[in-house]
Amino acid sequence: MRAMRIHRYGAASVIREEEVPRPAPGRGDVLIQVAATSFNPSDVGLRRGLLRTVLPIDLPYTVGGDVAGTIVELGDDVHTLAVGDRVVGRVDNGGAAAEYVTAAADTLVAAPAAIPIAHAAAIPIAGLTAWQAVFEHAGVASGQRVLVNGAGGGVGGFAVQLAKHAGAHVIATASSRSTDIVRQLGADETVDYTAMPVRDALDGPVDIILNLVDLGGQSASALMSLVRPGGIVVSATGAPTVPGGSPVAAVSFVARNDTGHLAALVKLIDTGAARVDIASTRPLVELAAVHLDAEAGRIRGKTILVP
Numbered sequence: 001m002r003a004m005r006i007h008r009y010g011a012a013s014v015i016r017e018e019e020v021p022r023p024a025p026g027r028g029d030v031l032i033q034v035a036a037t038s039f040n041p042s043d044v045g046l047r048r049g050l051l052r053t054v055l056p057i058d059l060p061y062t063v064g065g066d067v068a069g070t071i072v073e074l075g076d077d078v079h080t081l082a083v084g085d086r087v088v089g090r091v092d093n094g095g096a097a098a099e100y101v102t103a104a105a106d107t108l109v110a111a112p113a114a115i116p117i118a119h120a121a122a123i124p125i126a127g128l129t130a131w132q133a134v135f136e137h138a139g140v141a142s143g144q145r146v147l148v149n150g151a152g153g154g155v156g157g158f159a160v161q162l163a164k165h166a167g168a169h170v171i172a173t174a175s176s177r178s179t180d181i182v183r184q185l186g187a188d189e190t191v192d193y194t195a196m197p198v199r200d201a202l203d204g205p206v207d208i209i210l211n212l213v214d215l216g217g218q219s220a221s222a223l224m225s226l227v228r229p230g231g232i233v234v235s236a237t238g239a240p241t242v243p244g245g246s247p248v249a250a251v252s253f254v255a256r257n258d259t260g261h262l263a264a265l266v267k268l269i270d271t272g273a274a275r276v277d278i279a280s281t282r283p284l285v286e287l288a289a290v291h292l293d294a295e296a297g298r299i300r301g302k303t304i305l306v307p
């Protein structure tokens, strides 16, 4: 089968299309024919070797942490899934940037029926991160003012929808290329972060900030000053430093693989309560170009890659 692999850490050019044996599903695993994987910023960190301590990988490494596809073979002791099932999941050892990937059956859920199977590849990493930010770490409640910083990204698209679903008043930072879609996803207000300081656009403090932008220390502290005393900043990109005695809490988190949360996201999509916004669909063989685009800031929303 064809697979997008790296043999060493480095620039995007280390990503190569190779012919490799199709993997065999082990005990408890299934073999999935990949309909699509999706790009995540962590793929760049992995490829450059920057995440070695948090997300160690073995080289050569087949890229791809999100998968949507169809089961074509079962390993031993798989009783909950069948050949032909359409599934979606987060594959924590990578491998989805290929024609086939194996995954533990208990990490997969049924793909949404309401959208094309390939589009479901946009859900796992971004959707789980947004779900856990909104419901677990921030505990967004009806009537709260929530600022989603970085709403134009893959996580942000889900975060806006989930915070809105929880009944919040959602304020979203987005540049002009993302403003319309972020509004369509449910943001009540948008602030073009390239045109003005976010502070100038707010008519009062917010209860919660969901921070999805990699900020330097100073910008992170500026963000905290937008939150009312007793409020919280939840960051997917590392915690802002909290001055001693600060009345605002700050947490950072790494999203975990949770099939309960993934199934809940699928349900929201199938009932029409949430949607998957695919910004771009690219052939898998263009993966290195997608990494270059991401590093140059040319990627917004979710990009799916189709083998």
Ligand SMILES: NC(=O)c1ccc[n+]([C@@H]2O[C@H](COP(=O)([O-])OP(=O)(O)OC[C@H]3O[C@@H](n4cnc5c(N)ncnc54)[C@H](OP(=O)(O)O)[C@@H]3O)[C@@H](O)[C@H]2O)c1
Binding pocket: 040, 041, 042, 125, 126, 129, 149, 150, 151, 152, 153, 154, 155, 156, 173, 174, 175, 176, 177, 178, 179, 193, 212, 213, 214, 235, 236, 237, 253, 254, 255, 256, 299, 300, 301, 302
């Ligand atoms: N902790 C975890 O477990 C976890 C999991 C997944 C992702 N992450 C991290 O969370 C972050 C977001 O992930 P993602 O997949 O959503 O990334 P992404 O899709 O690459 O986000 C790109 C978007 O960021 C927006 N942006 C860039 N600079 C901005 C700024 N100064 N203010 C506001 N928006 C800005 C841009 O919005 P416009 O289009 O509006 O310009 C762009 O569309 C990444 O740093 C990622 O590594 C963490």
